[in-house]
Amino acid sequence: MTYKVFLILLAKILAAVAILIFSFSKSKAENPEWVFMLEGELVTDFVQQGDYMWIGTNKIRTFKFHIPTQKFVDTIDFAGDNLAIDSSGNLWLVSWYGIAKYDGEKLNIISNSDIGISLNEKGMPIAVDKNGLVWIGMQNEGIASYDGKNWRLYNHKNSNFPEYKAGIWGITFDANNKLWSSVQGVGIVTFDGTTWSLLDTKNSGLPTDFIFVLNFDYNGTLWISSYYGLIEYDGLKWNLYTTTNSGVLENAIMYFNVDKSNKIWILTSKGLVVKDNTDWIVYNTDNSKIFGNIPISVYIDKNNNKWLGISNGIAEGVNIFKEGGVVYTDVKENVDLVSPSLYPNPVYDEINLKLPDDKFYYFIIYDLLGNSVLSGNINNSRINVSDLNSGFYSIQLINGKNIHYSKFIKN
Secondary structure (H helix, E strand, O other): OOHHHHHHHHHHHHHHHHHHHHHHHHHHHHOOOEEEEOOOOOEEEEEEEOOEEEEEEOOOOEEEEEOOOOEEEEEEOOOOOEEEEOOOOOEEEEEOOEEEEEOOOOEEEEOHHHHOOOOOOOEEEEEEOOOOOEEEEEOOOOEEEEOOOOEEEEOOOOOOOOOOOOOEEEEEEOOOOOEEEEEOOOEEEEEOOOOEEEEOOOOOOOOOOOEEEEEEOOOOOEEEEEOOEEEEEOOOOEEEEOOOOOOOOOOOOOEEEEOOOOOEEEEEOOEEEEEEOOEEEEEOOOOOOOOOOEEEEEEEOOOOOEEEEEEOOOOEEEEEEOOOOOOOOOHHHHOOOOOOEEEOOOEOOEEEEEOOOOOOOEEEEEOOOOOEEEEEEOEOOEEEOOOOOOEEEEEEEEEOOEEEEEEEEEO
16 A cells, blocks of 8 residues: 555544534534523523523513524513413513513513512512413412402411411412412412312421422422422332431422423522433533533423523522423424525625524534524625634524524534
8 A cells, every 4th residue: 555545544534523523423522411591690590482482580670582583682671580471371470579460562560569568578479270270389478369450368267277487488289270389488389279288297298397399290290399308209108318418418408390291490509400200410510511510490391492591609690401402492393404505605704604594593503512603683695704724614594493504514
């Protein structure tokens, strides 16, 4: 074999290896597992409305984020510690600053007198049941429902709802639309539309009355966070998961959520913990690209992405995470995998695009590690990439609900 032939064969092998590496990294590059944004904002809650995500903060503002184009399109000057969308499409915002309803144009402040509570009372959790009733738990004075016209307040003065002093922390509904609420220091209070009932440490196997949020998984099992660990209740048996018998990192668990695969996403001050059947998975800054080890809130969107309000102890922001890559749109319906024409390839300074239509496009370019290195609006079907280093890249072209994928080499 001559030296020249050897070099040609070596070049072919290296090219094949490069293609394999690029192909292997493609899905990760186009769909990175961890995305970070909104640095400096302490995010306390999320709620999805169609293609939009409302992002609530403890400051006097709530953001509206268009998921397919990954752009912020609106801001409401009202804190969104707790958010919900009612059956009419209104956004509800509940915080220590008050309660408000946003119909897409006007922000309506709900007065305490409308609900029948005192001026110093504060709303806490909010949830909407299957009949469209809006339910809001109060700090001290009970739980209120709203049917679109009238408010009704339930407390120990007008019903058998128990008296309490430390707040209602969570509201959820079972498959029969029965309301379950966690009342700090009291236990679990349920409502079947007629009667309020109490489950506590005295009349059930509930391990502690000092509980926070509660939620049902897709098998109908109730999960509860508490000072003393994560509680599971299948309707018959109670289980308590602690640092001594499970993979939780600490016993004081204030918040969690359940995804479509019945994985439990648990927030601790030492990292994000996932209960996947009998496995316990930890995500922290040592083993992942999570922004910090102190998750504050978690929401599961319709594509099973996890939206995290996150802190590293110094700064805060939002992490979006999904195993295998974040998906911004419904792949089956909204993602168009037919790539527009892209030339020249390899490219030196400027990419030229032949787009299938003349609608608005937004682009994101990722390197082989899945890092976003360049993004913006497409002007005149051209993208200047002169500042990129030489190497392999993937490009995401976003047009409304459609996403076009392609790849290129920068010389």
